[in-house]
Amino acid sequence: MKHAILKVAFFFGLVSGGVAFTFFLFLYWKATDPLNNGRLLMDCLSGLLFVIAALLYFRKVIRGGWLHFWEALSIGFLTNLLSALVSAVLILLFITKVDTSVLPTHLHQLEQMLLLRKKEYVILAGEDNFKRQLEQTRLTTPMDMFWDELGKKGIIGFFLVLFVSILLRRQTYSIINPGGPTEKTPG
16 A cells, blocks of 8 residues: 555656646746746646645545545645655756756846835835845855745645645544455556
C-alpha cells in the first residue's frame, strides 16, 4: 500500500509540476513577466486539480472505492510537494541557464512598483521598512526565487490538500465498527 501511495503521488506530482512550468513558459513566450504572482493562482489551481485527480484515481483503482483520511492526506501532500519542487527546480534552471535576463527584469519591475507605491507603503509600514524592502528586492537571487516558489506553493497547497482530503475520504468503518475494505493490488 505504501508503494502505491508513493507511485500515485510521484506520477501526479511530476505531471502537475510540468504543467506549472509549461504555464511559466507560456507567460515567458507571451513577453509578460513569468515570475509575477498572477501565475501563482494558476499554479495552485492546476496543482489542486492534480491532487484531486490523484486522490480519485487512488480511491477508485487502488482501494476499490475507499479512501482513508491519512491516505488522502499523504497522497495529496506528496503530490503537492513534488509538484512545487519540480516546477521550482525547472524555473530555477530556466532563469539561471536558459535566459538570465528574466530575474533582473522581474526585479526591476518589482522595484518600479515599490517606488510607484512608496507613499502608501510608507504610511502602512514606515520609511525604514520601505528602504529595507527595496534593498531586499535589489538583492534577490535565483535561489531566493526557488525558495519563494517552493514555500508559497507548499503552504497554499497544504491547506488545499487538507480540505480536499476531508472531502474525498470514504470509509464505511470507524472505531466503533472496525473492519474495512480489502486492498486491491495495482496492475
